[in-house]
Amino acid sequence: MIELDGVSKWFGAFQVLRDVRLRVAEGERIVICGPSGSGKSTLIRCINRLEEHQEGRVVFAGRELGADAAGLTEVRREIGMVFQEFNLFPHLTVLENCMLGPVRVLGMTPADARERAMEFLVRVRIPEQAGKHPAQLSGGQQQRAAIARSLCMRPRVMLFDEPTSALDPVMIKEVLDVMNDLAQSGMTMIVVTHEMGFARTVADRVAFMDEGSIVECLPPDRFFTNPADERTKRFLSQIL
Amino acid sequence: MESPRDRRPPDSRRPSRDAGRSRWWNAAWLDVLQFTVFVAGLLGLAVSGAIGMGYNWQWYRVPEYLVRIVEGELLWGPLAHGLLVTLELTGWSVLVTLAIGLAAALLRLSDSFSGRIVAKVYVEAVRSTPLLIQVYLFYFVLGPILGLDRFWVGVLALSIFEGAFAGEVIRAGILSVRRGQWEAGASLGLSRRQLYRSVVLPQAVPLMLPPLTGIVISLVRNSAIVSVIAVFDLTTEARNIIAETFLSFEIWITVAAIYLAFTVALSVAANRLEHHVRA
Ligand SMILES: Nc1ncnc2c1ncn2[C@@H]1O[C@H](COP(=O)(O)OP(=O)(O)OP(=O)(O)O)[C@@H](O)[C@H]1O
Ligand SMILES: [Mg+2]
Numbered sequence: 001m002i003e004l005d006g007v008s009k010w011f012g013a014f015q016v017l018r019d020v021r022l023r024v025a026e027g028e029r030i031v032i033c034g035p036s037g038s039g040k041s042t043l044i045r046c047i048n049r050l051e052e053h054q055e056g057r058v059v060f061a062g063r064e065l066g067a068d069a070a071g072l073t074e075v076r077r078e079i080g081m082v083f084q085e086f087n088l089f090p091h092l093t094v095l096e097n098c099m100l101g102p103v104r105v106l107g108m109t110p111a112d113a114r115e116r117a118m119e120f121l122v123r124v125r126i127p128e129q130a131g132k133h134p135a136q137l138s139g140g141q142q143q144r145a146a147i148a149r150s151l152c153m154r155p156r157v158m159l160f161d162e163p164t165s166a167l168d169p170v171m172i173k174e175v176l177d178v179m180n181d182l183a184q185s186g187m188t189m190i191v192v193t194h195e196m197g198f199a200r201t202v203a204d205r206v207a208f209m210d211e212g213s214i215v216e217c218l219p220p221d222r223f224f225t226n227p228a229d230e231r232t233k234r235f236l237s238q239i240l
Numbered sequence: 241m242e243s244p245r246d247r248r249p250p251d252s253r254r255p256s257r258d259a260g261r262s263r264w265w266n267a268a269w270l271d272v273l274q275f276t277v278f279v280a281g282l283l284g285l286a287v288s289g290a291i292g293m294g295y296n297w298q299w300y301r302v303p304e305y306l307v308r309i310v311e312g313e314l315l316w317g318p319l320a321h322g323l324l325v326t327l328e329l330t331g332w333s334v335l336v337t338l339a340i341g342l343a344a345a346l347l348r349l350s351d352s353f354s355g356r357i358v359a360k361v362y363v364e365a366v367r368s369t370p371l372l373i374q375v376y377l378f379y380f381v382l383g384p385i386l387g388l389d390r391f392w393v394g395v396l397a398l399s400i401f402e403g404a405f406a407g408e409v410i411r412a413g414i415l416s417v418r419r420g421q422w423e424a425g426a427s428l429g430l431s432r433r434q435l436y437r438s439v440v441l442p443q444a445v446p447l448m449l450p451p452l453t454g455i456v457i458s459l460v461r462n463s464a465i466v467s468v469i470a471v472f473d474l475t476t477e478a479r480n481i482i483a484e485t486f487l488s489f490e491i492w493i494t495v496a497a498i499y500l501a502f503t504v505a506l507s508v509a510a511n512r513l514e515h516h517v518r519a
Contacts, residue, residue: 050423077429087424091442100438101428146424153428 001026006056016042018212029189031199034209040192048079080150084162086142088134094145095130098152120148140171160191208232322477336399341406366404379469394466409451413444453510457503
């Protein structure tokens, strides 16, 4: 469903991504980990073109991402994204946050959008927060609201960029539970995280990035017990 | 003890917004305050000067230039007519200023290189030439070319001048919306236009209101400058009355008081609007 083919990217003279190759099939769940500054965020942001790559190809569902703005919004509505900082819209209630995309982008009626929003707020277990503004919610609730907001677009893929890094342990569990449910439902997911427990139980493959390259990408049992590369071993010994 | 609420990400805590707001606030009131001090100083000077030169005060003659009652009918005097023209002039200018300001801001924030250059040159050119010269330029050069009458030359000159400042205010407001907000909106598939409308402007406009009030107040004051092209605004009417009656002290003091009342009323109204928008 997603294909990154020889993707390279530079910020000025600094190369952030080096010839990255990754194929993600429908329903597959990929966890990406690696040291800070290795380019994990940049990589998943290239998938919905929040960052532009300079070399190689990014293909989503048979469509190559290019400079074409109309095609880009088409692709983006099918790719959900969850950010470390939640990025809920502070001037809207949680319910309105969830309704905005369906109404403006999908052209749903407010009544239908509201119904769908409530359905997903129940799924992320915060239906009682629907009428509140984001600032009135705890971090874990905000992140679950952000997940619901993305799901309301009925995306084909969900991208997560360190969704739990800004949270306390209790809230991390709330969010991971929701992500587990989502994985159970068969959603295609690409998750940048250092939650190795989540990687072990949920991921089909775990990718390790270092200095802009995917060093290796293996099923979790092999990734955690028998990685091939020295750098992966060193990283795992630090983090586990 | 720290509650989870206190550890929300910076996004929702909005510290910079509140800090920025109180600063802009002061700017709007400072404007009014400056004007008040200026008028008070003028008054003091006038009174002491008048006493010194044995000025013959004739305040009783002033009201007839505002309003007269002839045979039970209310007749507006020249000052009232002038005020109406000033109101009209500023009203139109506010609308055109906002349109120009928004266009300039969007152009400067656009991806188009030439668009950014045009907007930047406009802002710099307007800010570095005196308004009086711009009014003359419009009146003697652009007016005849475009076939505009004096009133609209006045509106256009004022709007283009203040539009440059409004553009900077609007741009700053838009830039104050965090990058994550743009990204969240874009990742939902919102187009640039929808992003501005549903995500960015609703957050930016409340921040812009106080400094935009300052611009409207400066519009009111600067509208007096168009009297040089003989638009029959408050200032022109005042000059005409004085030419006939030599009531210079009384009329100028009255006119200053009218401008002051107008700008204070605007500040109060803007203050209300701001509370309304924030609620
Ligand atoms: N807009 C930018 N301009 C210049 N350099 C950037 C920009 N964004 C990221 N970088 C640099 O690119 C490198 C990779 O950044 P990226 O955010 O992708 O890393 P990461 O693996 O997500 O790290 P972290 O774990 O800290 O989130 C870093 O060295 C960062 O400083
Ligand atoms: Mg990152």
